[in-house]
Amino acid sequence: MTDLAARPVAAPPRGHDSAFLAVAWAIGSRGLLRMRRLPSLIFPVVFMPVFFVVAFSGSFASVTDIRGYGTDEAVNWMTAWAMLQGAAFAGVGAAGSAATDLENGFFDRLLLAPTNRLALMAGSVLYGQLRSLIPITLVLGVAFLLGADMPGGPLGLVTIYVGCVGAATVMSLFGLAVVYRMQTLQSLALIQIGIFTFMFMSIGQAPLVAIEGWLHTVARVNPMTNVIRLVRQGFIGDVTWSVTWPGLLALAGLTGCFGAMALRSLARIRP
Amino acid sequence: MSALDQTIALSRRSVLATVRQPQNWVPGLFFPLMLAAVYTSQFARAVRLEGFPDVDSFLDFLVPASILQGVAFGANNGASELALDIENGFIDRLLASPVARSSILVGRLAGSAIFAALQAVFLMIVFVVFGARIAAGFPGAVVLVLVGVLLALAIGGIGCSLAFRTGSQEAIQSTFPLIFVLLFVSSAFFPTSLMEGWYGALARHNPITWIVDPTRRLVIEGFDWTDVGSALGITAAFAVASSLLALSQLRWRTRRL
Numbered sequence: 001m002t003d004l005a006a007r008p009v010a011a012p013p014r015g016h017d018s019a020f021l022a023v024a025w026a027i028g029s030r031g032l033l034r035m036r037r038l039p040s041l042i043f044p045v046v047f048m049p050v051f052f053v054v055a056f057s058g059s060f061a062s063v064t065d066i067r068g069y070g071t072d073e074a075v076n077w078m079t080a081w082a083m084l085q086g087a088a089f090a091g092v093g094a095a096g097s098a099a100t101d102l103e104n105g106f107f108d109r110l111l112l113a114p115t116n117r118l119a120l121m122a123g124s125v126l127y128g129q130l131r132s133l134i135p136i137t138l139v140l141g142v143a144f145l146l147g148a149d150m151p152g153g154p155l156g157l158v159t160i161y162v163g164c165v166g167a168a169t170v171m172s173l174f175g176l177a178v179v180y181r182m183q184t185l186q187s188l189a190l191i192q193i194g195i196f197t198f199m200f201m202s203i204g205q206a207p208l209v210a211i212e213g214w215l216h217t218v219a220r221v222n223p224m225t226n227v228i229r230l231v232r233q234g235f236i237g238d239v240t241w242s243v244t245w246p247g248l249l250a251l252a253g254l255t256g257c258f259g260a261m262a263l264r265s266l267a268r269i270r271p
Numbered sequence: 272m273s274a275l276d277q278t279i280a281l282s283r284r285s286v287l288a289t290v291r292q293p294q295n296w297v298p299g300l301f302f303p304l305m306l307a308a309v310y311t312s313q314f315a316r317a318v319r320l321e322g323f324p325d326v327d328s329f330l331d332f333l334v335p336a337s338i339l340q341g342v343a344f345g346a347n348n349g350a351s352e353l354a355l356d357i358e359n360g361f362i363d364r365l366l367a368s369p370v371a372r373s374s375i376l377v378g379r380l381a382g383s384a385i386f387a388a389l390q391a392v393f394l395m396i397v398f399v400v401f402g403a404r405i406a407a408g409f410p411g412a413v414v415l416v417l418v419g420v421l422l423a424l425a426i427g428g429i430g431c432s433l434a435f436r437t438g439s440q441e442a443i444q445s446t447f448p449l450i451f452v453l454l455f456v457s458s459a460f461f462p463t464s465l466m467e468g469w470y471g472a473l474a475r476h477n478p479i480t481w482i483v484d485p486t487r488r489l490v491i492e493g494f495d496w497t498d499v500g501s502a503l504g505i506t507a508a509f510a511v512a513s514s515l516l517a518l519s520q521l522r523w524r525t526r527r528l
Binding site for chain 1: 298311470
């Protein structure tokens with residue numbers, strides 16, 4: 001019997017790039033199709049992020065009176081946070097889809113097929129990325145209806161999409177690392193706890209200067225803080241390279257770290 | 272075995288099922304604690320805003336909301352467990368046995384209520400350890416636990432109604448965001464006096480606000496019989512209404528067999 005756990009995850013063979021992409025696309029589009037057919041999956045994608053921008057902007061409308069927010073309108077501050085929450089949900093969704101496949105045996109059949117394992121993982125991440133476009137765009141639309149500004153102009157929109165899709169990639173990889181290891185749907189609770197702890201312990205709802213105590217220290221070193229700044233900058237001012245590069249660096253680092261973890265967990269799965 | 276014995280046995284089963292599955296109770300403790308910890312630091316300066324209630328820290332302000340949040344999550348999970356019992360045929364076997372019909376519902380709700388009381392006590396102890404002060408003292412803490420228990424019955428009753436009606440765990444899980452909506456569009460996390468426009472108006476008319484406000488006054492101002500009456504009376508009214516709704520849905524399911 002071949003020891004699949006010991007087998008390294010191979011890079012796609014030369015000349016087979018199109019096959020790799022075809023498998024990744026098939027897995028990604030299958031996830032989107034599944035989402036369309038199961039209304040219960042659409043609800044958190046569409047409803048929750050839109051609710052977040054309305055609720056955070058409404059509940060905390062007065063917090064922008066505190067020094068450091070850099071805007072008078074809470075919606076300008078909270079929209080980036082709500083969009084990143086939507087991207088995080090997309091990551092949980094990608095992991096959930098993989099967990100369902102692992103539980104019902106479909107993933108075993110994929111592993112036994114002559115496909116590159118890396119393509120299976122890339123497909124799930126692609127699903128997370130594509131899924132994240134829905135809440136990002138919806139939240140943006142609702143935010144403009146609520147009166148959000150975009151002084152950053154078109155470049156601000158670019159940083160929003162780059163930052164949020166990057167965050168969806170990071171969260172998908174984190175979720176997949178856990179799901180490939182635990183191979184159960186129940187691991188989603190653990191993923192949600194991990195993702196939301198990571199996200200909440202940042203500058204999501206308040207600027208660093210307004211945060212006091214232990215959270216100030218944690219938020220300062222949390223890479224998510226730079227990602228939020230990257231996404232938020234277009235709402236509160238011009239897009240600058242000094243805010244952009246730390247966000248991109250944080251996304252690259254987190255993608256590398258969680259990607260390696262996910263690959264390691266995937267390599268250990270036996271069909 | 273009397274109806275009471277059956278109810279006790281089913282309540283015990285309900286509590287044990289929750290305790291033995293950490294994924295059912297950990298989020299109900301983790302998220303309120305995490306949100307309280309994060310908001311206390313993030314909105315530490317918000318307590319100085321004009322119109323904010325006179326509190327020592329944002330944690331004092333959050334105590335009732337965090338307890339109600341935890342209890343609401345737990346009650347929703349209890350209903351989800353009932354739906355699972357329906358899905359896997361356990362309820363059908365119970366209905367085929369000479370068990371009192373009402374004990375199926377009462378047992379489940381009692382289990383949720385017991386768990387809510389444990390959650391409320393645990394959360395309160397953690398908050399007090401981290402510096403929260405309950406101005407109404409021990410009697411106020413007891414009222415907080417009772418409000419938690421009644422809210423568990425209210426939310427659990429609605430969840431059980433849906434479980435009896437749909438028999439689907441997925442349907443119950445999908446109502447979870449609605450609890451989140453009810454909590455956020457209320458005075459749970461920020462005073463309604465500092466909310467603006469239609470959102471503020473909606474929050475002021477949310478029943479959760481009617482429960483949270485008097486409960487919060489017990490925490491930050493002190494013991495007052497009017498607040499005790501409001502907090503317990505409103506929550507009890509919702510608990511009775513939703514329990515009756517659940518009972519009617521149980522009868523509907525029984526008639527279908």
